[in-house]
Amino acid sequence: MADVEEFVESAGLYFERLGLSRTAGRVMGCLLADTGEAADAPGLCERLGVAKSSMSVALNQLEQGGLIERYRPPRARRDHYRLTDDVFGRAFRAKMAEFAAFTALAEQGLDAVGDHPVARARLENMRDMYAFMAREFPKLLDRWDTERTDAHRPGGSD
Amino acid sequence: MADVEEFVESAGLYFERLGLSRTAGRVMGCLLADTGEAADAPGLCERLGVAKSSMSVALNQLEQGGLIERYRPPRARRDHYRLTDDVFGRAFRAKMAEFAAFTALAEQGLDAVGDHPVARARLENMRDMYAFMAREFPKLLDRWDTERTDAHRPGGSD
DNA sequence: CTAATTGTTCGGAACATTCCGAACAAGATA
DNA sequence: TATCTTGTTCGGAATGTTCCGAACAATTAG
Missing domain, CATH: 1.10.287 (Helix Hairpins)
Structure with a gap:
């Protein structure tokens, strides 16, 4: 059985070929594989080992492309991210x-x-x-x- | 009315987004716009202003992708290139x-x-x-x- | 066989892209 | 209001890609 990390890396490669950046692709992998209901920027940075600046541009890239959406749970101080429905x-x-x-x-x-x-x-x-x-x-x-x-x-x- | 050169450049851009190199995309533009029956490597080099080495790799790239095919007319010393039928x-x-x-x-x-x-x-x-x-x-x-x-x-x- | 031309391969330069770290702006809490 | 946290923007470093020029292999004409 394959590892989740491997899948995330594969997703990075595959989505990169669609025109996204590598990190954006890996974010897609994370959101696809994780529970996805609690993904936030610091957590993704920690998990993927990238700077928060890179994460910022990647998340904006994905949001602008309509692949993810950000939402702020009530009383939360940070944005959360999930895949769009379709x-x-x-x-x-x-x-x-x-x-x-x-x-x-x-x-x-x-x-x-x-x-x-x-x-x-x-x-x-x-x-x-x-x-x-x-x-x-x-x-x-x-x-x-x-x-x-x-x-x-x-x-x-x- | 637009110029053919402009179209070739546009084709370079568009096909580049499909994963080809820029020059390969411009070659596609040439083959699409020209009579296409007499395109050879020196002519394309001259027309696009690229080195023949770059042209060689671009043409091989296109041929391997099945987008163009090379043929050698009888008694000709150089290969000619045209778009595949489909x-x-x-x-x-x-x-x-x-x-x-x-x-x-x-x-x-x-x-x-x-x-x-x-x-x-x-x-x-x-x-x-x-x-x-x-x-x-x-x-x-x-x-x-x-x-x-x-x-x-x-x-x-x- | 010699010479010339066509096409490929290779090393290095130029270019664009991506990423990181730091500075900055915005909002919330006390 | 002061401070802390979140998120964005900017300059520079690192990486990967593309292209050119030169050397090489292969084929043909004389």
């Missing part, structure tokens, strides 16, 4: 933004190449494909939501 | 590998957290969601293929 939904929607960006890139290309037929065909294919993905991917997310709801609440409606 | 299909399949990787990461986490119910629920959700995407995304690619074929060859079968 962390991965948001991650996928970020991917969607990438689809839209590449659609725009293809359009920029079409605007630049003029009427060269071969280049136009290539760029039109690129544009259409990314537009298709940007259009269809949200539906996939919706389907996931409904299927998961059905699986967890068979026959039930909220 | 460049973006391959790009999306690379994304799919990411889905599989995160599924595995979630499983590693489940293996690590033991029987903590909250963490387990979170990681199981993560695992199931990425597995769902890894399963459904190829179908989306297939649908794109069929729809595009239908649109370009109405009523025809190859």
Whole structure:
């Protein structure tokens, strides 16, 4: 059986490849593996062995990306952090933004190449494909939501 | 109307965010915008103003990623490069590998957290969601293929 | 076989990014 | 109000990556 520390390090690597910093990725690992209900900045610093300044920027990075949210329990003096309800939904929607960006890139290309037929065909294919993905991917997310709801609440409606 | 150079630079930026190097991204921009039938290494070096060593690694990077292919016209002494037929299909399949990787990461986490119910629920959700995407995304690619074929060859079968 | 050209590999320089420690701002308690 | 704690910002060090120029291997023409 693997260790939790190993998982945290792996998470650091994996999320780093998504564009986050290493420490931000490790924070994600901590919040995924821990009870997550009581994570605060000093505790994460202690656990990951990073300066609180680095932790500050990492947490802001994650919050701005919508992956975590901070909350202040009543009468508490420090912020606490937890994963957003649909962390991965948001991650996928970020991917969607990438689809839209590449659609725009293809359009920029079409605007630049003029009427060269071969280049136009290539760029039109690129544009259409990314537009298709940007259009269809949200539906996939919706389907996931409904299927998961059905699986967890068979026959039930909220 | 935008300039081709601008588009090449934009492509450099955009593809860099996909994990490629800047020069590799600019090469993608060139191959997308140009006629693409006669791109060779010296020409790309000249056009992008990079050393041929950098061009060599960039082209190998792109070839290994399956985005471009090299071919040697008869009686030619230098290799030529062009985009693969389904460049973006391959790009999306690379994304799919990411889905599989995160599924595995979630499983590693489940293996690590033991029987903590909250963490387990979170990681199981993560695992199931990425597995769902890894399963459904190829179908989306297939649908794109069929729809595009239908649109370009109405009523025809190859 | 010799010479020339194409493509790869390697060492070092330039560059960007990340992180830490220290100074600073903001809020709460006594 | 004074003090303590929390969180942010800034300058500098360290790290990792990318790129260039030079040396090397491989192929082709003469």
